[in-house]
Amino acid sequence: MTLLLNIALDGVAYGMVLFIIAVGMSVTLGLMRFVNLSHGAFAMCGGYAAALMVREAGFSFWLALPLAVLATGLAGGVIEALVLRHLYRRSELDQVLFTIGLSFVLIATANALAGPQVQLIALPPLLAQPVDLGWRTLPAQRLFVIAVGLAVAATAAWTVAYTRFGVWLRAAVDHPDTAATLGIPIRLVQCASFAAGAALAGLGGVLGAELMPLEPYYALKYLVLVLVVVAVGGMGSISGSLLAALALGTVETASKYLLSGWGSLPFFLAMALLLAWRPQGLLRR
Amino acid sequence: MPQTRDLSLRTRRRAAFSTAGLCALLLAAAFGASPALAQSASIKVGIVAPFSGPFAHYGTLFRNGAEAYVASQGGKLAGKTVEFIYRDTGGPNPGLTRTLVQELIVKDKVDYLGGFVFTPNALAAAPLAQQSQTPMVVFNAATSAITDRSEFIIRTSYTLWQVTVPLAQWASKNGIKKVVTAVTDYGPGIDGEKAFKSEFAKQGGTVVESIRMPISTTDFAPFVQRIKASGAQAVYTFLPGGPPNLGFVKAYNENGLAKAGIRFLGTAETDEYDLPKFGDAAVGLTTAFHYSAAHPSAANQKFIAALKARDANAVVNYAVVGAWDGMHVIQKMIEATGGQRDGVKAIAAVRGLQWESPRGPVRIDPKTRHIVQNVYLRQVQKRGNELVNVELQNFGPQIDWGLDK
Numbered sequence: 001m002t003l004l005l006n007i008a009l010d011g012v013a014y015g016m017v018l019f020i021i022a023v024g025m026s027v028t029l030g031l032m033r034f035v036n037l038s039h040g041a042f043a044m045c046g047g048y049a050a051a052l053m054v055r056e057a058g059f060s061f062w063l064a065l066p067l068a069v070l071a072t073g074l075a076g077g078v079i080e081a082l083v084l085r086h087l088y089r090r091s092e093l094d095q096v097l098f099t100i101g102l103s104f105v106l107i108a109t110a111n112a113l114a115g116p117q118v119q120l121i122a123l124p125p126l127l128a129q130p131v132d133l134g135w136r137t138l139p140a141q142r143l144f145v146i147a148v149g150l151a152v153a154a155t156a157a158w159t160v161a162y163t164r165f166g167v168w169l170r171a172a173v174d175h176p177d178t179a180a181t182l183g184i185p186i187r188l189v190q191c192a193s194f195a196a197g198a199a200l201a202g203l204g205g206v207l208g209a210e211l212m213p214l215e216p217y218y219a220l221k222y223l224v225l226v227l228v229v230v231a232v233g234g235m236g237s238i239s240g241s242l243l244a245a246l247a248l249g250t251v252e253t254a255s256k257y258l259l260s261g262w263g264s265l266p267f268f269l270a271m272a273l274l275l276a277w278r279p280q281g282l283l284r285r
Numbered sequence: 286m287p288q289t290r291d292l293s294l295r296t297r298r299r300a301a302f303s304t305a306g307l308c309a310l311l312l313a314a315a316f317g318a319s320p321a322l323a324q325s326a327s328i329k330v331g332i333v334a335p336f337s338g339p340f341a342h343y344g345t346l347f348r349n350g351a352e353a354y355v356a357s358q359g360g361k362l363a364g365k366t367v368e369f370i371y372r373d374t375g376g377p378n379p380g381l382t383r384t385l386v387q388e389l390i391v392k393d394k395v396d397y398l399g400g401f402v403f404t405p406n407a408l409a410a411a412p413l414a415q416q417s418q419t420p421m422v423v424f425n426a427a428t429s430a431i432t433d434r435s436e437f438i439i440r441t442s443y444t445l446w447q448v449t450v451p452l453a454q455w456a457s458k459n460g461i462k463k464v465v466t467a468v469t470d471y472g473p474g475i476d477g478e479k480a481f482k483s484e485f486a487k488q489g490g491t492v493v494e495s496i497r498m499p500i501s502t503t504d505f506a507p508f509v510q511r512i513k514a515s516g517a518q519a520v521y522t523f524l525p526g527g528p529p530n531l532g533f534v535k536a537y538n539e540n541g542l543a544k545a546g547i548r549f550l551g552t553a554e555t556d557e558y559d560l561p562k563f564g565d566a567a568v569g570l571t572t573a574f575h576y577s578a579a580h581p582s583a584a585n586q587k588f589i590a591a592l593k594a595r596d597a598n599a600v601v602n603y604a605v606v607g608a609w610d611g612m613h614v615i616q617k618m619i620e621a622t623g624g625q626r627d628g629v630k631a632i633a634a635v636r637g638l639q640w641e642s643p644r645g646p647v648r649i650d651p652k653t654r655h656i657v658q659n660v661y662l663r664q665v666q667k668r669g670n671e672l673v674n675v676e677l678q679n680f681g682p683q684i685d686w687g688l689d690k
Contacts, residue, residue, distance in 0.1 A: 116341040137541030256507035263499040
């Protein structure tokens with residue numbers, strides 16, 4: 001019983017990190033049909049920004065976190081407005097090549113700025129302290145991640161369902177031409193969604209730094225995991241990403257507890273089975 | 286230009302031969318013009334290690350140790366200038382290592398090979414060293430079987446058997462009866478697990494569970510939970526240095542294992558490169574290892590001074606010592622062969638070599654070609670503002686128990 005609870009707890013924490021990073025990519029892929037393989041690089045940027053702010057500039061973690069998220073969102077918005085929007089009409093191959101190239105540029109930049117070693121984010125005492133749940137002790141940071149993940153999911157769902165921006169977003173996804181005719185500012189929606197996705201990726205990068213260490217190759221190393229979550233969850237579906245991230249996170253954690261000799265095989269087997277069952281994703285928009 | 290199929294057979298054959306001839310001419314010119322004429326008295330040492338990626342610090346540590354040694358000998362070894370050729374493996378990558386070592390031997394014509402952080406890389410290079418009779422000095426890779434793969438391999442680092450056997454004996458003598466092992470699932474990790482299990486069983490203890498963690502693991506919380514659930518009094522562990530080591534020790538601290546009374550029995554985990562990153566949570570961790578920067582000896586002071594003279598921020602740990610002593614062995618080989626390329630003579634000369642290393646008195650075992658050295662029991666303590674591995678006990682000279690079967 002303790003084993004199941006452990007798997008559930010660790011699995012949900014890991015799944016939340018994957019969700020926070022993946023949700024931005026899911027929206028971009030579903031909304032703009034834009035294959036953005038530099039999404040992992042945005043997560044890395046967020047993480048690096050927070051790590052450097054805490055270590056070099058001496059900011060407190062609670063200040064560095066929102067600043068890093070904002071900075072990544074801003075960077076994402078600027079790149080989208082200046083460069084990426086010209087790629088929307090190009091073929092998928094062009095988009096893939098460009099964004100992979102962008103990833104490599106960001107990897108090299110990270111290496112040049114901070115060196116190849118792992119960047120640690122010094123957690124504040126509130127998050128670093130162990131929390132005793134009775135049947136096990138775990139760092140408070142894990143509980144924080146789960147809480148933030150739920151908050152992100154709730155905020156995203158509420159934004160899409162109840163705000164004007166959400167209405168514009170859904171209209172732009174379903175019928176871009178009609179939406180433009182009705183006066184919905186499609187470019188603004190695209191830029192804002194991309195920036196929000198990048199900001200969320202940055203948030204995931206900071207929160208996930210304990211589970212997925214920040215080093216220059218982070219951008220490509222964990223891209224596969226994010227792509228799997230997006231594909232399995234269904235492109236453009238926020239609840240789909242949440243479901244997929246939690247499910248796959250739990251499978252990965254369970255395999256560490258029960259079948260550690262098999263490495264990541266169960267994760268990818270689960271992905272293959274889920275995609276075979278629902279090729280369009282768990283919850284297609 | 287007429288299509289190929291329109292040309293007669295004779296014309297095509299003529300074209301092929303003249304192209305081949307032209308290529309041969311160009312190749313000959315390229316090789317002829319190469320500095321084979323620069324057959325100076327300089328000895329070429331190829332150092333194979335990661336210089337990029339998450340394990341890039343090893344490359345820097347080797348470079349520091351090797352170059353500091355040459356500088357400490359006055360810039361020359363046995364009267365010859367030494368030219369280092371560094372090649373980057375990026376991490377555990379046997380295919381790439383094989384290619385790099387092949388290039389070093391055939392193209393750069395190195396006299397000695399050094400370096401090798403990871404066991405799979407060392408194993409990939411072994412047949413090449415054997416075939417070309419190039420002495421290969423392993424500065425780090427710690428699986429016992431490596432020195433068996435070629436007669437031309439000398440090792441100046443350690444093996445898991447060497448440091449684990451005395452640790453198991455100590456654990457048993459100190460009232461620990463049930464241990465769980467948690468190692469990374471590759472060569473040295475499995476060696477460590479086997480070594481601990483066999484020695485601990487000999488001493489009358491039990492290993493209640495043997496956990497093997499995949500080498501790509503970044504999240505160690507599940508494994509730490511399994512350790513807690515196993516009911517053991519202590520955990521014996523081995524992980525490669527860098528991110529895996531850091532992640533595991535942090536998980537050990539953050540998940541309350543120490544509070545639960547599960548003692549930490551490690552080997553390389555608190556090495557001086559990673560130690561500062563753990564913070565005060567690392568105080569009290571027990572390890573058995575062959576080198577501590579806090580080792581109180583004149584030779585160690587000289588070694589540290591030589592390193593700091595080149596770079597005041599240099600890290601002083603077992604990898605640097607491995608390179609330092611490795612270059613000492615290479616120096617003796619150069620002396621014995623008079624600077625000529627003679628692998629057989631070089632290896633014969635250093636079998637049984639004895640000297641005072643920064644880690645303590647050492648010698649090269651004539652049978653296994655592995656270094657015999659003192660292993661110490663250390664505990665992490667805070668001295669001033671620094672965390673150091675304080676040597677509490679000297680287990681005496683240990684051979685490679687893994688090859689003693």
